[in-house]
Amino acid sequence: MSASQSAVRSRAEAVKVSRTFDWLILFTLFFVVLGGYHIHYMLTGGDWDFWTDWKDRRLWVTVAPIVSITFPAAVQACLWWRYRLPFGAVVCILGLLLGEWINRYLNFWGWTYFPVNFCFPSNLMPGAIVLDAVLLLTGSMTVTAVIGGMAWGLLFYPGNWPIIAPLHVPVEYNGMMMTLADLQGYHYVRTGTPEYIRMVEKGTLRTFGKDVAPVSAFFSAFVSILIYFLWHFFGQWFASTKFVEAA
Amino acid sequence: MKILKDKVAKLSFVALLITMTAAMFYTPTASAHGEKSQAAFMRMRTIHWFDLNWSKEEVPVNDTMTISGKFFVFSGWPETVDKPEISFLNIGIPGPVFIRAGSWIGGQLVPRSVSLELGETYEFKVLLKARRPGDWHVHTMLNVKGGGPIIGPGKWVTVTGSMGSFVNPVTTLTGETIDLETYNLSNTYFWHAAWYAVGLLWIAYWARKPLFIPRSIAVEAGKADTLITPADRKVTLAFAVGTIAIIAVSMASTNEKFPITTPLQAGLLRGIKSIQLPVPTVAVKVEDATYRVPGRAMQMTLTITNNGDSPVRLGEFNTAGVRFLDPAVAQDETGYPDDLLAEEGLTVSDNSAIAPGQSRTVQVTASDAAWEVYRLADLIYDPDSRFAGLLFFYDAAGNRQLVTIDAPLIPTFI
Known part of the structure; x- marks a missing residue:
């Protein structure tokens, strides 16, 4: 067989090779994203995602969506503009959550015995589905950034509320009122994360009374829009083939 | 000769792999907390x-x-x-x-x-x-x-x-008794599994069709718009609407199930009550202090003045949790950790009782391997080479008084 001849001899063979290639790429993409995104999220979200007593109504709501919209935006840029595939955000979150669950179960629970109900990851899937859906339905990066990015920030807290609400039930403990999540943080000793790091409710947001979470979510949504633009361009640049094209 | 060389190279490589693998399986328990490496x-x-x-x-x-x-x-x-x-x-x-x-x-x-x-x-x-x-x-x-x-x-x-x-x-304040060790675990697993399944469904919908090569060819040929069908749009819309609907319904049902929730609590407690120790009647002036590196011993020249009404003796020097005792004056009866206790680690040049009104200058030596083991000797490398600690004086009746000292420290290397 010369170099100019095809490696496949029939359409059926071509389809088979193409599908094999699909699964290879998807498998590789999944684990590369899992590794890179996981490290990124642990470094930037870190404790806000690790512990239930850090999943507060103000900073967690703000920080987690902003630092997590990065990879979904970049992978969307690559998969959409080069393949018209609208699952960039979801594949990222599937990878991230799998990595996080492995980490929380094997490391946090298996090595250091923190109960899983204290150190489970945040749920980012609802925002990812909507982000992908907006991209497909509009085909526009700008609209996806504005509508999808907004949804990413706004859906985060309600998407997690069914999981964390039971831990916000109050308890009286030795004469003080706290939530069950606070009590978890107090009971399950961490030497490096003292209580004072959690004192985040400062500033003028208190003028909104108890409705702090929606305000934080809106702020987070606005910043997520900006971060989406930035990382979308990173993705486009990263997915360019001009670096490997022949002169 | 070449064959021999190749064999040696191969065996060396295998030996290297075995060593690395063995090293990975050697996982001794880490039980310290870095207390010795803290400045x-x-x-x-x-x-x-x-x-x-x-x-x-x-x-x-x-x-x-x-x-x-x-x-x-x-x-x-x-x-x-x-x-x-x-x-x-x-x-x-x-x-x-x-x-x-x-x-x-x-x-x-x-x-x-x-x-x-x-x-x-x-x-x-x-x-x-x-x-x-x-x-x-x-x-x-x-x-x-x-x-x-x-x-x-x-x-x-x-x-x-x-x-x-x-x-x-x-x-809880709502009257429910729970086991915090496992509470909410099945709920957490359920929601994560459910949303993960939705994500997998979304990927599966797209992965059932050709993915990368044919789509890339179509996009490069300017036929990108043909890759998204009306059915795709309907399915996508269903996913988006379904997601928002699930969130709305689960929010409502959660709020119904847990009508009373409170925000996380954090704060600063001021006005913590301290204990009032008796004002010491013994005054101590540190004339000089040296740390003799080879001898693992700290020597202090102290001028001690007893302003009280009963004779006192120096029984203990405590610094960084290490207790140096003069056994003739003080013994530990609390089961203090052995590695932090120098039961005979305190020597005083003249540790006879200092009478009321008397002032005496004495040489005090605190020596023990703990200086090295606990890396306290490293304080000579600190940016502010001073030492500090607590001195405990005892009278004949066993009454104790505490005096703090804080002074520069000069290392000696010979």
Whole structure:
């Protein structure tokens, strides 16, 4: 067989090779994203995602969506503009959550015995589905950034509320009122994360009374829009083939 | 010759692989908390722990023990560490092998951060409930905002039994009694699994069709729009609407199930009650202090003046949790950790009783391997080479008084 001849001899063979290639790429993409995104999220979200007593109504709501919209935006840029595939955000979150669950179960629970109900990851899937859906339905990066990015920030807290609400039930403990999540943080000793790091409710947001979470979510949504633009361009640049094209 | 060389190279490579694999399987237990690598001045000039008591040395799972004692917030707090205006009474253990069932300073529960005053002495107690079997080094610890964790003395405690039997029952203000060890776990698993399944469905919808090569060819041929069908749009719309609907319904049902929830609690407790120790009637002036590196000994020249009405003798020098005792004056009866106790580590040139009104200059030597083992000798490399500690004087009736010292330290190398 010369170099100019095809490696496949029939359409059926071509389809088979193409599908094999699909699964290879998807498998590789999944684990590369899992590794890179996981490290990124642990470094930037870190404790806000690790512990239930850090999943507060103000900073967690703000920080987690902003630092997590990065990879979904970049992978969307690559998969959409080069393949018209609208699952960039979801594949990222599937990878991230799998990595996080492995980490929380094997490391946090298996090595250091923190109960899983204290150190489970945040749920980012609802925002990812909507982000992908907006991209497909509009085909526009700008609209996806504005509508999808907004949804990413706004859906985060309600998407997690069914999981964390039971831990916000109050308890009286030795004469003080706290939530069950606070009590978890107090009971399950961490030497490096003292209580004072959690004192985040400062500033003028208190003028909104108890409705702090929606305000934080809106702020987070606005910043997520900006971060989406930035990382979308990173993705486009990263997915360019001009670096490997022949002169 | 070449074959021989190749064989040697191959065997060397195999040996290297075996060594690396064996190294990966060698995983000794890490049981220390880095207490020895914390800068010496941090341990000598910040928090002085004393009168410590670990109530038990062996505890079954679900049983409790306490660590109690006092700590003095040193007046000569170093400039390089933020003052303990926002601090948290912690406990140094390797993960939650115990749970912290309670902690008190001055009789007040302190699940929150506290504001401490320099020069004050506080009484504390930490109640621990055993959770995981093993031998654990249990330290006192204070986290200081801007200063980090300041670790105190540690003692080995054995937890017996099985972790499987550990329970952590809590009754909420809504009247429900739950086991905090497993509470909400199935709910967490359910929601994560459910959303993960939705994500997988979304990928599966697209992965059933050709993905990369044909689509790339189509996009490059300018036929990208043909890749998205009306059916794709309908399915996508269904996913988007379904997602929002699930969120709305689950929010509503959650709020119905848990109508009473409160925000996370955090805050600063001020006005923590300190204990008033009797004003010392002994005055101590440090004339000079040297650390003799080869001898692992610190020598001080002290001028001691007894302004009280009974004769006193120097019995103990305590710094960074290491206790140097003169056995003729003071013995430990509390079961203090051996590695932190130099029972005969304190020598005084003339330790006869100092009579009321008398002033005497003496040579005091605190020597023990603990200087090296606990890396306190490293304070000669600190940016502010000063030492500090507590001196305990005793009268004939056994009454004790505490005097703090804080002075420059000169190392000698010969």
